[in-house]
Amino acid sequence: MGIVILLLMLAGVGLMLARKLPTAFALVLLGVAIAAVSGAPLTGKDSIVDTVLQEGSVTLAATMLAVLIGSWLGKLMEETGIAGTLVRKIVEFGGDRPTVVALGVLAVSALIGTVTGSAPAAMMAGIIGIPAMIAVGVPKTTAAGTILMGIAAGMPFELPVWQFFSTALDLPVDTVRGFMLKLFPFAAAFAVLFVLVESRRRGVAHTWSLTSADERPSGGARRRSRARRLGDAPWYALLAPAVPLVLALGFELAIIPSMLAGVLYALATTTRPREMNKRLLRTLYAAFEVAAPPIALFVAIGILLAAVKLPGAVEALDPLVKAVSPANPFVFVLVFTVLAPLCLYRGPLNVYGLGAGIAGVLISAGIYPATAVLGLTASYNQVFGVADPTSTQTVWAAQYSGVSPQQVMVRTLPYVWCVALGGLCVTAATRL
Amino acid sequence: MTAAVTGPPSLRNGLSAARSGALRETCARLAEADDAEFGVRLLGNTPTHEARGPEELERWAEAATAFGTELAARAGPHGGAGRTGARVVERDGGLDALLLARYVSRPVPTVELYTDTLALGEELAGWLGWRTWFAAGALRGAALAHEEAHCLLHGDAALRRALRDRLGHSALRLGRLRIPGHVAGADELAAHAYAAARCGLGRTPLLLTAALASAVRALGED
Structure with missing residues (x-):
C-alpha cells in the first residue's frame, strides 16, 4: 500500500510539473486519493469527508488569517508610500555607490519579507527597488537576486511562516521562533555575501536605452500625480514593518495581534482621521485578492x-x-543537502506542495521529531523562496528586471544552498 | 527563383506610406521640443522621481547637462573609450533589447555598441533631414563618448561627488547638518551632455533616441 501512495505522490508531482493542474488542486486530489487507498471510510472518524476534507481544510486557518493580515499591512504600506519612501531614501543616501544601494534595498526587502512573503513582497520591494538599482548601475540579474535574497533573509521572521510551521508541524510558536533565530544568521550572512560577491564579480552596467526619453504614458502621469500628492511618508511611519516583529519577538505577543498592531501603526502615522475608515476597508479588500493564492494553497x-x-x-x-x-546526523546533513534542489520546479520537497505531506509523514511515522522536521522544511523554504524558477516571486522579480527566472536560479542557488546547509547543520546538532 | 534577403529593418522599404508619414510627424513633433524637455523626461522616467515636481526635475536636468558639457571641455579633444582603457565590442540585438550601447565594468571595462541600432539611427537621421544636428557617423562617436562618461564617473569618486554637489539635492537636513542626496538618472543625463559636446552634436542625443524608439515601434507594427 505504501508503494501505491508513493506512486500517487509521484503522479501528483508530475501533474504539478507538467502544469496540468494548479498545485492547490493537485494537492487536494492527492489528499483524497491517499485517504481512499489507505482504506479511510467516507464519513465518521478518520474519514475522507469529515477528517480529510472538513477538518483538514481549516487546519491552517490561523496561518491563512496571518497571511491575510500580512497582505493587508503590505497593501497599506504600498498605498501610503511607506515602501516607496524606504527605497527612495536608500537611493538618495547611497546612490553613487551601487553596492551600498543594493545592500540598502536588500535590508528593505528583508524588512518587507518579515511582513508578507512571495510575489507581494517582491513587488513591494521591487517595483521601485529593481529599476532604482538598475538606474544606479546594478546589473539586472543581481538586482532581481538582491530582492529575492532580501525577502529570504526576512523570512525567518515572517510571522505567517511561524504560524504555518507551528500549526502544520504541531509545535509551539516559541519552538518555531527559537529555530528561526538560529536560521536567520545564515540567511542574512549569505544574502549580504550575495550582494558583495556579485557586485564585485559583475561590477556595474549602464545602458543607453531607447526608452529613456519616451514621453510619459498617461497612466504614469496619474501615478505620478498621486505620488506627488502623497509625497514621502514621514520617517516614523517607516518603522511600520518593524512593529509586528518587535511585538512578536521582543514582547512575545501572539502573532495575529502583533500584525494588527502593525496595520494600526501604519494607518495612524500616514492617514488623516477622516480618511482612516475608507483606507482601512479599501486596503483590506485589496489584501483579499493578494492573499487568495496562498490561502487556497494552505487549504x-x-x-x-x-x-x-x-x-x-x-x-x-x-x-x-x-x-x-x-x-546519523552527518548522513542526515549530507543526504538532505544533496536533495535540496528537489524543492525546485514544484518538486517533491517543496514545502508549499508535496513537501508538506512528506513532512507530515516524517512526523506521524515518528521518524524524526517535529523539531527536526521544522529545521528541514524551514531550510528548504530558503532554497525554494529564492531560486525556484516556478515560484511567483522569482518569476516576477526576474521578468521585471528583464532576465529569465533560470538566470536568477543559477546566480542565487549556490548561496541559498549554503543557507540550507547551515540550517541542516543546526538541525542535526540540536534536534536529532 | 530568388533567395529571400534578410537584414536589419530599413525605413525605406520596411514602412507603409501611412506609417512612414505618421513617423515623420511624430519625429517632427519631437524636434519641436526643447532639449531641456528631454532631460526632464529622462529624469521623470527614472524610478524614485515619481513624487518630484517638474520645476525640481528641470533644475536637476539643467545642472546635470551643464556638468556633462563642462566635463567634455575638460577632457579635451583626445577622448574616446580607448582613453579610459575600456574595450570596445560591436554586436547586434540592440533593436530587440531597445539598446544603443552599454558599459560594463566587469570582467574588464567594456563598451558594447549595438550595430543594428546604430545603423537604424544613422539611416533615421538622414531620412528625417537631421544631418545638420547629427552628422554622418556621429552617432557611433556619441555612443562611445556617452559610455566613456560613465566610465569616467564610475572610476572617479571625486567626480561623482562633484556632480552630486552641483545638483544640490539634500537627502537629510537636521539644523545645520546637511547630507547631500543622490539624484538617480543625473549621471545618465550628464553622459548624454558629454557625448553631445564631445561630438559637436547640434541637438541632444536624447532627441535621436526618442525618434529611434518611435521608428522601432513603427517598424514593429508594420
Whole structure:
C-alpha cells in the first residue's frame, strides 16, 4: 500500500510539473486519493469527508488569517508610500555607490519579507527597488537576486511562516521562533555575501536605452500625480514593518495581534482621521485578492496533511520512509543537502506542495521529531523562496528586471544552498 | 527563383506610406521640443522621481547637462573609450533589447555598441533631414563618448561627488547638518551632455533616441 501512495505522490508531482493542474488542486486530489487507498471510510472518524476534507481544510486557518493580515499591512504600506519612501531614501543616501544601494534595498526587502512573503513582497520591494538599482548601475540579474535574497533573509521572521510551521508541524510558536533565530544568521550572512560577491564579480552596467526619453504614458502621469500628492511618508511611519516583529519577538505577543498592531501603526502615522475608515476597508479588500493564492494553497496543504496523518497512511508509509531516512546526523546533513534542489520546479520537497505531506509523514511515522522536521522544511523554504524558477516571486522579480527566472536560479542557488546547509547543520546538532 | 534577403529593418522599404508619414510627424513633433524637455523626461522616467515636481526635475536636468558639457571641455579633444582603457565590442540585438550601447565594468571595462541600432539611427537621421544636428557617423562617436562618461564617473569618486554637489539635492537636513542626496538618472543625463559636446552634436542625443524608439515601434507594427 505504501508503494501505491508513493506512486500517487509521484503522479501528483508530475501533474504539478507538467502544469496540468494548479498545485492547490493537485494537492487536494492527492489528499483524497491517499485517504481512499489507505482504506479511510467516507464519513465518521478518520474519514475522507469529515477528517480529510472538513477538518483538514481549516487546519491552517490561523496561518491563512496571518497571511491575510500580512497582505493587508503590505497593501497599506504600498498605498501610503511607506515602501516607496524606504527605497527612495536608500537611493538618495547611497546612490553613487551601487553596492551600498543594493545592500540598502536588500535590508528593505528583508524588512518587507518579515511582513508578507512571495510575489507581494517582491513587488513591494521591487517595483521601485529593481529599476532604482538598475538606474544606479546594478546589473539586472543581481538586482532581481538582491530582492529575492532580501525577502529570504526576512523570512525567518515572517510571522505567517511561524504560524504555518507551528500549526502544520504541531509545535509551539516559541519552538518555531527559537529555530528561526538560529536560521536567520545564515540567511542574512549569505544574502549580504550575495550582494558583495556579485557586485564585485559583475561590477556595474549602464545602458543607453531607447526608452529613456519616451514621453510619459498617461497612466504614469496619474501615478505620478498621486505620488506627488502623497509625497514621502514621514520617517516614523517607516518603522511600520518593524512593529509586528518587535511585538512578536521582543514582547512575545501572539502573532495575529502583533500584525494588527502593525496595520494600526501604519494607518495612524500616514492617514488623516477622516480618511482612516475608507483606507482601512479599501486596503483590506485589496489584501483579499493578494492573499487568495496562498490561502487556497494552505487549504490544500491542510487537506494533504490530514490525509497523510490518517492511521492507514501512517501504517503503510512507516516502513518505507524509515528505510530511506538517515538517522546519523552527518548522513542526515549530507543526504538532505544533496536533495535540496528537489524543492525546485514544484518538486517533491517543496514545502508549499508535496513537501508538506512528506513532512507530515516524517512526523506521524515518528521518524524524526517535529523539531527536526521544522529545521528541514524551514531550510528548504530558503532554497525554494529564492531560486525556484516556478515560484511567483522569482518569476516576477526576474521578468521585471528583464532576465529569465533560470538566470536568477543559477546566480542565487549556490548561496541559498549554503543557507540550507547551515540550517541542516543546526538541525542535526540540536534536534536529532 | 530568388533567395529571400534578410537584414536589419530599413525605413525605406520596411514602412507603409501611412506609417512612414505618421513617423515623420511624430519625429517632427519631437524636434519641436526643447532639449531641456528631454532631460526632464529622462529624469521623470527614472524610478524614485515619481513624487518630484517638474520645476525640481528641470533644475536637476539643467545642472546635470551643464556638468556633462563642462566635463567634455575638460577632457579635451583626445577622448574616446580607448582613453579610459575600456574595450570596445560591436554586436547586434540592440533593436530587440531597445539598446544603443552599454558599459560594463566587469570582467574588464567594456563598451558594447549595438550595430543594428546604430545603423537604424544613422539611416533615421538622414531620412528625417537631421544631418545638420547629427552628422554622418556621429552617432557611433556619441555612443562611445556617452559610455566613456560613465566610465569616467564610475572610476572617479571625486567626480561623482562633484556632480552630486552641483545638483544640490539634500537627502537629510537636521539644523545645520546637511547630507547631500543622490539624484538617480543625473549621471545618465550628464553622459548624454558629454557625448553631445564631445561630438559637436547640434541637438541632444536624447532627441535621436526618442525618434529611434518611435521608428522601432513603427517598424514593429508594420
